[in-house]
Amino acid sequence: MTVVAPLAADPVSCEEFGYGLGRPDGILVLRYRSAARMAFGENRQDFLHQLYWSPDGVLSARHDRGATLIGPGEAFWVQRAVTHEVHAADRQTVYRICLREVPAALDGLQVGAARIDVEAAELVLAIADREYDERGASEARRRIMAGLDPRPHPADDRQPGGSGVAVTVATALANDPGDPTRLDEWAERLHVSVKTLQRDFAREFGMSYSQWRTSLRLRVSLTLLQTRPVGEVARRIGYASPSAFISAFVREYGCTPGRAASMIHAGDDAAASLLLSRLHR
Structure with a gap:
């Protein structure tokens, strides 16, 4: 098993939950938590298929096709032996799901973002529990796999001909959406105009850069709002004040962050799906 290395001195905790290991229909779920940023193996290649999912933050994934951001309702899928690395922010929980079989809907996807539906996400949380009845694991695994399907990601919709500097900036911001660096400062760092x-x-x-950064920040906010107050979310994603964050959120979604959080907490899947669809348009 590959060791997860923290990006700071803080220790990373890892809990393993395995069911039917050694069989084709087995599943292994590893839950990681850290007070520091986490990096899941630079240039790692795994013997099992991997699915990375975080219920409380955005993931930044890198692979041979570029950089991918994974946010609310999504997971990062990697078939075995595909080189990749995944980064998570501080104080974030990450689930790494290991499978021997490829979910039917992801059969043609070697690496990339996959939609994970609400039921599948809830089942991942359920089986990563010491009190879970392992007799239900086989059915849970089947329903998790059925709850996945490919989803084009905005960071994957790159046009040919780019120099790559924008992706470098986007990847850095994925690791820290609250980074206040201005466009001219990024240009100076990258030695371009x-x-x-x-x-x-x-x-x-x-x-534009500002449009992309706003889209990223609002995307991250949808996840953070599930567990954190509006003021803290605004600070974490880089807004100077809660009012500035609320204004940007209302312009994008037509409702306040507090209202959006209430809909998500109330289990209003239709409303939550509408919010996410607007971000992916």
Whole structure:
């Protein structure tokens, strides 16, 4: 088993929950927690298929096709022997699900973002519990696999011809959405002009730097709002004040962050799906 290395001195805790190991229909769930940022193996290749999911934060995944951001309602899927690395922020919980079989809907996907439905996510949480009755594990695994399907990710919709500097910035922001670095400062760090970086964002993502950063921050906020107050979410994702965050959120979703959190907490799946669909449009 590959060891998870923290990006700081804080220890990473890892709990294992295995059912039917050694059989084709087995499943192994590893739950990681850390007070520091986590990196799941640079250039790692696994013998089992991997699914990474975090219920309380955004994941940044890197692979041979570029960088991918994984947020609410999504997981990062990697078939065995595909080189990849995954990064998580501080104080984040990450589930790594190991499978011998490929879910039917992901058969043609070697690596990339996959939608994970509400039932599948709840079952991942359920089986990662010491009190779980293992007699239900086989059915839980089947329903988890059935609850996955490919989903194009905005960071994967890159246009050909980009220089790569925009992806470098996007990957850094994925690890820290609250990073206050300005566009001109990024350009200086990357030894390119501001115009070059602006053009590269338009080519790579079809939007400006500020639009992409706002989209990322709001995407992260949908997850954080499930467990944290509006003021803390605003600070963590880089807004100078809660009012600035609320204004941006209302412009995007047509409701306040508090209202959105209430809908999600109340289990209003239709409303939550509408919020997410607007972010993926």
